[in-house]
Amino acid sequence: MRRTLYCGNLREQHAGEKVVLEGWVNRRRDLGGLIFIDLRDREGIVQVIANPDSTCFTEADRVRPEWVVRVVGVVRSRPADQVNPKLSTGAVEVVAESLEVLAEAKTPPFPIDAGWRGEQDQSVNEEVRLKNRVVDLRRKRLHDNLRLRHKVIAAIYRFLDAEGFIGVETPYLTRSTPEGARDFLVPSRLEPGHFYALPQSPQLFKQMLMVAGYDRYFQIARCFRDEDLRADRQPDFTQLDMELSFVTQEDIIALNERLAAYILQEALGVELSLPFPRLTYAEVMNRYGSDKPDLRFGLELQDATEVFKGGEFRAFASAETVKVLVVPALLPRKEIEELEALAKSKGAAGLAWARLENSAFTGGIARFIPPGLREKIAISEGQTVLFVAGPWRKAVESLGAVRLELGKRLKLIEPGYKFLWVVDFPLLEWDEEANRWTYMHHPFTSPNLEDLPLLENNPGQVRAYAYDFVLNGSEIGGGSIRIHRRDLQERMFTLLGIGPQEAQEKFGFLLEALSYGAPPHGGIAWGLDRFVAHLAGEDSIREVIAFPKNKEGKETLTGAPAPVDETQLAAVGLAIRGNA
């Protein structure tokens, strides 16, 4: 008595067949002398009917939602007036001959049946959902999300295999490397007092595979970073990691956008037109105030630095940058104040404003606006102008945050998938705290060779061969061409304040590898959880991870992290220090 097919796959063509179904009771309708059971498995639900004269009627009377049952019965077409058009199995039903209870079930803590009959699931507090993740995972939404994730990964394997990529696994127990994110440490039993670190990414391993001549590598790799969590970030996450030899930045970008188009075609049936826009870092920062702009709406920032320069409005006259956002609405005072709070949280000194009413600026800083503004920037009746003045980076980023918020509030965001590449990132940025230059991407990123002469004297101007892959305002990938010459890598380490001794100690194996004849190479890593979340239309990556961590980094199903026995600690030579 093995299952003959999935409940959700029954169709009119099966009418007259005897079938064996196994699954969960999604819902039971007891009409007194007649009982209907919606039986569910991963493919969907089908209506099972138990007649009062059937031997299985007593069992059917006993079952409850979420019980696991095996039904043997005959498929029958429903009369036209009894077809349920909402179900893909709605043209048939199964007349039960026998019904065997395989497992009884407690009443679930929250409803899970609605999604399976094509309705909206009731929203349930996430804390309750995560505590009962097994029940939660039964819901249609998570079934759909995890199957979408699988389709994406299967498409990645097909595409990259066809492109000649070789999948290679790299170690999870590896060595701690300085900077970047905080490492997760794993104590060594064989060498007490020494630690492995879980990899933040397979970066160095894949570079060494390139030196070893594998030419095209990829891996769906788990990565670990011990930092605080967000809706789109958790400590163990999945990357699609790849690396290619003898390539340029353009080769990697072109390949990856073809991959993205293939995935969307395979997983969602969505057609994308290539190539995706390529914008420089300077351009996206100036136009959108973000290095991961959401291109699903316009509302671009504009520049008014020159208009105010040397003018009577002191606050703007000497500002490095004055950015302007023209909002197609007359914003009320209260809303502007909320937006100002947002701008300030991103480092703006304030958010100046004025409205254009009856052909004149009114309110806010209206009387300080020079006539030149309207010559430079188109502003129409009934619009609001918002300004941020200050250092360039703070000005654009804070007004960029306002842009994003207004996009949401004014419902300007169009549906769809807006991919783009951000290129020409600066190689280095100034670290105020450490009072020195630090890398923007990672220390193995190649400078743009045209800018090499600037490296020591004007490091801030040096562009990197680094690129980010952005989808709907979210960074879903990033990569770079790597340094493949030992001398240049050592020069970078020096610039970053990593002395020869430290470089040798921490990255000796890399420098050694580079001295054995390394090919020019580069690659990229995608944040797979984020990418899938976007495709699934979810705001949180927890919706596309089977067993996610909560905001506090806890895995609520097993209760990790948890204390361990004294003997386990002793085995690795550790003792817990009292909380100071």
Add this chain to the structure above:
RNA sequence: GCUCCGGUGGUGUAGUUGGUUAACAUACCCGCCUGUCACGUGGGAGAUCGCGGGUUCAAGUCCCGUCCGGAGCGCCA
């Protein structure tokens, strides 16, 4: 570490300027019902309103603290 938001039967919500039996839906249990498909219908059980303290004649409601959860800042090469 910080800011903001939330916590009311199993679940999802309501609860007015503080006012006495904490409401509704659904789920659950029992009864009736042969064509339902969120079946219908009658009945029942189920909440010391996250926890502690304070103000008050009176606190789900106001105040303070605390715990838990979420969004964000810092952090995340």
